[in-house]
Amino acid sequence: MVNEVKNLKQFSKSAEKFEGAHLLCPGCAHGMIIREVLNVVDGPLVLGNSTGCVEVSTAVYPYTSWDVPWIHIGFENGSTAVAGVEAMYRALAKKGKYNGQRPKFVAFGGDGSTYDIGFQWISGCFERGHDMTYICLDNEVYANTGGQRSSSTPIGASTSTTPAGKVSYGKKERKKDILFVMAAHGSPYVAQVAPNKWKDMNKKIKQAIETEGPTFINAMSACTTEWKFDSNQTVEVSDLAVDSLVFPLFEIINGVEVRITYRPKNIIPVRDYLGAQGRFKHLFKPENEYILEQFQKNVNDRWEYLQRREEAKV
Amino acid sequence: MPNVMELQEVEVWDGNMAASHALRQAQIDVVAAYPITPSTPIVQNYGSFVSNGYIDGEFVLVESEHAAMSGCVGAAAAGGRVATATSSQGFALMIEVLYQASGMRLPIVLNLVNRALASPLNIHGDHSDMYLGRDAGWINLNTCNPQEAYDFNLMAFRIAEDMAVRIPTIVNQDGFLCSHTAQNVRPLSDEVAYNFIGDYQSKNPLLDFDKPATYGAQAEEDWHFEHKAQLHNTLMHSDIAIQKVFDEFFDLTARRYNIVETYDTKDAEVVIFALGTTVESARVAAKNVRELGIKAGVVTIRVFRPFPYVKLGEILKDFKAVAIMDKSLPAGAMGALFNEVAASLYQVQDSKHPVLSNYIYGLGERDLTQVDLVKIYQELDANAKAAKLTHPTQQFIGLRGPKLSFC
Numbered sequence: 125m126v127n128e129v130k131n132l133k134q135f136s137k138s139a140e141k142f143e144g145a146h147l148l149c150p151g152c153a154h155g156m157i158i159r160e161v162l163n164v165v166d167g168p169l170v171l172g173n174s175t176g177c178v179e180v181s182t183a184v185y186p187y188t189s190w191d192v193p194w195i196h197i198g199f200e201n202g203s204t205a206v207a208g209v210e211a212m213y214r215a216l217a218k219k220g221k222y223n224g225q226r227p228k229f230v231a232f233g234g235d236g237s238t239y240d241i242g243f244q245w246i247s248g249c250f251e252r253g254h255d256m257t258y259i260c261l262d263n264e265v266y267a268n269t270g271g272q273r274s275s276s277t278p279i280g281a282s283t284s285t286t287p288a289g290k291v292s293y294g295k296k297e298r299k300k301d302i303l304f305v306m307a308a309h310g311s312p313y314v315a316q317v318a319p320n321k322w323k324d325m326n327k328k329i330k331q332a333i334e335t336e337g338p339t340f341i342n343a344m345s346a347c348t349t350e351w352k353f354d355s356n357q358t359v360e361v362s363d364l365a366v367d368s369l370v371f372p373l374f375e376i377i378n379g380v381e382v383r384i385t386y387r388p389k390n391i392i393p394v395r396d397y398l399g400a401q402g403r404f405k406h407l408f409k410p411e412n413e414y415i416l417e418q419f420q421k422n423v424n425d426r427w428e429y430l431q432r433r434e435e436a437k438v
Numbered sequence: 439m440p441n442v443m444e445l446q447e448v449e450v451w452d453g454n455m456a457a458s459h460a461l462r463q464a465q466i467d468v469v470a471a472y473p474i475t476p477s478t479p480i481v482q483n484y485g486s487f488v489s490n491g492y493i494d495g496e497f498v499l500v501e502s503e504h505a506a507m508s509g510c511v512g513a514a515a516a517g518g519r520v521a522t523a524t525s526s527q528g529f530a531l532m533i534e535v536l537y538q539a540s541g542m543r544l545p546i547v548l549n550l551v552n553r554a555l556a557s558p559l560n561i562h563g564d565h566s567d568m569y570l571g572r573d574a575g576w577i578n579l580n581t582c583n584p585q586e587a588y589d590f591n592l593m594a595f596r597i598a599e600d601m602a603v604r605i606p607t608i609v610n611q612d613g614f615l616c617s618h619t620a621q622n623v624r625p626l627s628d629e630v631a632y633n634f635i636g637d638y639q640s641k642n643p644l645l646d647f648d649k650p651a652t653y654g655a656q657a658e659e660d661w662h663f664e665h666k667a668q669l670h671n672t673l674m675h676s677d678i679a680i681q682k683v684f685d686e687f688f689d690l691t692a693r694r695y696n697i698v699e700t701y702d703t704k705d706a707e708v709v710i711f712a713l714g715t716t717v718e719s720a721r722v723a724a725k726n727v728r729e730l731g732i733k734a735g736v737v738t739i740r741v742f743r744p745f746p747y748v749k750l751g752e753i754l755k756d757f758k759a760v761a762i763m764d765k766s767l768p769a770g771a772m773g774a775l776f777n778e779v780a781a782s783l784y785q786v787q788d789s790k791h792p793v794l795s796n797y798i799y800g801l802g803e804r805d806l807t808q809v810d811l812v813k814i815y816q817e818l819d820a821n822a823k824a825a826k827l828t829h830p831t832q833q834f835i836g837l838r839g840p841k842l843s844f845c
């Protein structure tokens with residue numbers, strides 16, 4: 125079993141716990157993130173999953189892609205399913221009925237099941253302090269049901285429920301700032317990662333899983349189908365996201381201390397990132413130019429805010 | 439095992455306290471729960487058992503009933519004994535997960551303290567919530583008083599955890615009339631109770647890392663039907679295991695339970711069929727109307743799911759008139775119980791059927807009095823003598839305003 129992935133060649137060989145046979149779209153970043161999680165965990169691991177692309181493409185009876193204990197209940201409760209397993213582990217360990225090594229507990233959910241419908245369950249788990257890591261596979265859309273908006277969808281994106289049209293530029297609202305919301309629960313570790321920056325991701329996921337208590341990772345997960353780019357462009361699009369600071373990479377320690385973990389040498393304009401995806405195509409019409417500006421301003425403001433928080437250490 | 443509690447031969451317990459003690463004696467590994475009237479005291483009592491060291495498991499105080507059942511599913515899949523309690527709106531919020539629990543064949547025990555469903559909001563007892571979850575693939579047991587709430591909770595673990603069953607189980611008790619009404623209860627000692635239930639042996643637990651299990655897969659048209667049919671089939675045949683547990687409990691306690699139970703039916707011509715605390719009221723009424731020359735009896739079932747169609751049909755077919763008492767109102771239909779009891783008569787090879795009538799009563803815990811019950815027996819008697827319905831098929835008891843009836 126591979127515990128520390130030192131180079132990409134090793135990464136490509138390290139999929140023993142997540143079999144090659146799954147039904148995710150070619151180029152889907154979900155699979156890349158999952159493999160990374162499985163790579164960094166040392167020892168026994170239990171996974172929970174909410175309904176979404178991952179669930180329907182990895183556990184289609186009578187097959188399963190998972191070589192680790194895995195449970196899916198519904199769309200909203202992947203977090204609580206894992207909390208239940210973790211509670212049972214504590215009960216059985218206390219009674220001497222489980223004598224093995226202490227397992228790690230990880231729950232996956234899409235942004236729909238994390239930012240929206242499952243938010244209450246995650247909040248409850250974090251308030252109760254279960255020893256688990258919640259990982260959001262953030263593709264900014266309900267992909268499994270055909271591309272509807274979520275509260276993670278950025279302003280201006282055309283989705284199947286907020287389609288751009290003659291009188292609409294797409295989604296009207298900004299993306300929910302889930303990192304700070306989760307940090308406000310007092311979580312010891314909250315971080316944002318992107319699979320193209322895989323060493324940073326590897327380190328943060330490891331830290332999250334090894335930190336005791338409820339920890340949260342928001343993983344940017346580029347979706348070829350709903351973001352509308354070619355399936356061989358996942359890493360390129362992800363690079364644009366990170367280098368334009370649309371997805372800044374940072375972590376929050378003990379609910380307050382912000383640390384930026386990656387500063388692009390050359391910050392690229394947000395429009396380069398947006399222009400690489402079909403979902404923002406309409407923003408480049410003259411009448412929508414102001415949304416592009418708004419988007420860039422939002423990104424600048426947030427970057428400024430993150431830097432100030434980092435400096436202030438509070 | 440932690441502290442043993444010294445219990446007296448007779449304890450004065452209400453239905454909630456009786457259920458709490460049974461859960462304590464079962465030494466459950468994980469309880470994930472959320473409060474709601476009238477089941478709240480079950481959770482509270484359990485909390486005090488935890489605080490005083492009588493429980494060694496984990497008590498997870500979640501943020502909603504949906505989370506309670508989600509936590510129970512995760513915990514049960516992990517491989518230990520699991521239970522919870524709820525009522526009404528809480529049960530409604532849980533329903534999605536009930537299906538998921540039975541689909542995964544996890545032997546969770548749920549105390550459902552029956553209560554009306556809003557709107558209008560009503561905290562009192564009727565059976566509306568029970569029917570809400572009846573098709574979710576759980577075994578449903580019915581109790582009439584605190585003693586039975588205790589006994590059935592002990593038996594529920596045996597039934598749910600039976601390797602030939604492995605189906606989650608609900609123990610129903612009437613809100614307030616049972617849950618908040620104290621009576622003499624004869625508990626078993628902690629050791630005897632625990633020995634009756636036995637240790638839990640899980641199958642394919644998530645915490646077995648040598649054999650990783652996948653729980654909650656997706657199955658479309660190529661497999662979904664088979665999964666559902668298998669659950670149905672096991673449920674329909676679980677009556678054998680259930681009766682076996684009833685019999686063993688009788689050997690231990692001399693308290694006899696049967697899937698279908700009759701009171702004074704040997705020579706009866708007219709019977710009331712009811713569930714829950716109404717059964718006891720109907721027994722009193724039956725005794726009284728016998729003095730008026732009406733050959734009256736009472737029939738109830740202890741197992742609402744799987745519904746004992748054949749057993750019940752065999753018993754009911756020889757009466758002349760039967761009143762089916764529904765403590766809920768499926769809007770736009772005959773009583774839910776009425777439909778199922780009527781169907782049971784078509785499971786027996788006999789052309790002779792009693793005259794059936796349907797009484798809707800007790801919604802939001804509107805009183806059902808002895809006067810009402812006597813009147814029902816008199817109407818049944820009239821039906822029996824005329825050998826046909828002399829009153830509308832569906833009637834409402836104690837409803838003010840315009841007379842409502844159906845047919």
Ligand SMILES: Cc1ncc(C[n+]2csc(CCOP(=O)(O)OP(=O)(O)O)c2C)c(N)n1
Binds near residue numbers: 177200237265269
């Ligand atoms: C209670 C409930 N509501 C709605 C659905 C339908 N549904 C299943 S997956 C899904 C979207 C999933 O989106 P997300 O969580 O973002 O994950 P993704 O598919 O994008 O990876 C929806 C709406 C459901 N399964 N259950």
Ligand code: SF4
Binds near residue numbers: 148149151153347349
């Ligand atoms: S729709 Fe998007 S998220 Fe879903 S499997 Fe395809 S690429 Fe991945």
